[in-house]
Amino acid sequence: MEKKTQRGIITAAVVLVAVAAALKFILPKKSKGGDDNSGGGNAGGGGNTGGGGGQVNTNLDFRSLANQLFDAFDGYGTANSKIKEIFKLLRSNADYDALKAAYGVREVSSGAWNIFQSNFEGDLPATLREELDSDELAELNQILTSNGISRTI
16 A cells, blocks of 8 residues: 555544544434423322422332433433433432432443443432433422422432
């Protein structure tokens, strides 16, 4: 291969990497479908209907809900409607704390071959702050407040 051709290929590769790096900061994170304002129904559960501190709602499977949240975060994009649906189930600070504890600390993949964003590791509040924009976080905090929960993200 001629030197001129080699130099052209190297230049093209460098430009491609530079453009990819620039796009990482320019493009917003794509949502995984269902990013509407309906957010599913306000399904409750019998156990605890009081707000504030309250007791943990024994009708909720917090491990399953934490796994569903992880699935909503993991990979390319975020399933915002699923996150809202789960948060609408919480009825007390104790419910929020139980969900946070069940989530623990997890590593969320940015998606296979996603060169624009690296994986993220954190607890539930940190992951929510990483995955959602300020309007989406405000909406989750409003859901918590409307259900009598004083915790915020």
